[in-house]
Amino acid sequence: MSGDIAAAGDIITGALAARAVEPHAGEAHGHNTALCLNCGTRLIGAHCHACGQSGHVHRTVGAIGHEIAHGVFHFEGKIWRTLPMLAFRPGDLTRRYVAGERARFVSPLALFLFTVFLMFATISAFGGEMSDTIVGPNGAQSRKDMIVQREKVRAVLAREEAKRAALVKAGKPTNDQDNDIATLRATIAGLNAVTGAMPAKSDEFSFTDMKTGWERLDHGIAKANANPGLAIYKLQSSAYKYSWILIPLSTPFLALLFLWRRRFGLYDHAIFVTYSLSFMMLLVIALIVAGALSLAEGWIVMAALLVPPIHMFVQLRGAYSLRKRSALWRTVALINFAAFVLTAFLVLLLLRGLTE
Template structure:
């Protein structure tokens, strides 16, 4: 409820109806002063969303820790206690996109010019090096070292030796797309277009733009590292968009696998909105934890952050099965079988969508 000052007049400014208390009984508009201080523009949105009565925080608590509870309550007709599904999804999407824009997702392959400096290691190198060192120390702590132990220590020491060639160097990530690299056996756009004109294919609408982009990047002298970095960043930022596009299809698969008379497509849509709102928040949490892990120089904290990210990813999968059973009230085994089928189908379909967005992201590389 708003904290605005109540008007002295009892006529509704929206419909003109007589207002006995704070809200108009005809149109529902709050009978408060229409002119406010400037800061009201910034506080009104959050005030209206949270209602200051715990509606938003109660919704968030149920969404994160009580899978399926919000959907059950909404389908029972109790729709004033928590934030509506559509409004919740739009708000969570806004926050996610805002945070992505505020803290851009960067992929660092590591600056190997000074590999002795641990701060120069890439995003995943810190945690990996720390874990390998722990394993080596545990082997060395044995009273008697076998031949196999000695071989293991030597082989793993290579991974922690900063003077050794990195994975990025082995893959020649700093190498440009030169004349030795071709697309489909063709070194130039002209030769590729000539061959495509002679032998047209039904997939030309996909292959031609990809080939043209490849030759464009080749002419610009773009390195492998730059391509992977741009592709990863754009794909990650396109993930919330992919979820939004996939919303109706996810609900459609739910509709196929459940009783059509008992469950309407609308019901599946509500379940989908709540689950995807949870997924967006989960993606946001993983994103922020990855940022913190990249900034952390303490091995224990970095490892803990990565373990937390793994736990969140596992929870996002388990969340679906728990929510599905609680909402659709199926027998445990039946719910598990249907859940596995739905999860597999949706995973494959979503991966197909991700590949499509990956291709679009590749075409957007400059």
């Protein structure tokens, strides 16, 4: 239940963060001939022509809920025009936004922010915490707990054997004690088999035992090995907070593919990258939900392998008006660049987490 609440909170936070990036624009609540409550200019339409504030201002508690619902479900109505184009005509979406057609579509950054929050909320809701997946619930203590349990059973066995000896000495029947002793000995044998089959550190997750010579990093590695669950949680939180770094990391690599085409600038490439990353995160969300709905694993793996390169190819061809062969080799290069950028991003997160 707490995970579901946290996931819902993440979705709402993402929607409101995106709403801050993509403020009220193009919304009409009716016309008002009064003065603007922000700057005092006389209104001649739904919005002030001087400062842009809406002429209709909500001042009720219900308006807060309206703002949340509006942020989550509407994005000023643009989301329902943007998502289909992002999925099936990403090149057209990118080209039209760069060309200045802004009022019809959610801006790339607003969409990126919302999908980041939504992806991590989905992971939390359906996949659980990453630290639980890797370390497991009380994983580092499981073998030790089994050994402690075995010693407790041995203590009970010793008491039962003492009772049996006393009964034998008194000439009384020992049937109940014999049964209990046999059960306890079988339990101990089972615990011995399980703990004996485990290496001493089989249930203790650790990152690495290497020494880098960098004192600060070595200290961070030691702390992470001592508490891997906390280290992985911090890594997950950092990925959540710093995912926007993927945009400036990726943009220069995309620009390398168009060095001789001067009509495309860094802004064009940044818009392409941001929309592309948003789609990839939406794909991750879809695959997680598909897994939760027990869709065949083969279909999920096939989608994960085939959809990203196909989407890159379609977006490249549409956004930059490329021929098939030109878009194809750039797609291959872009896939390699994306793998490099993702690896660099993870390395930066690890270094930051281990050295802070």
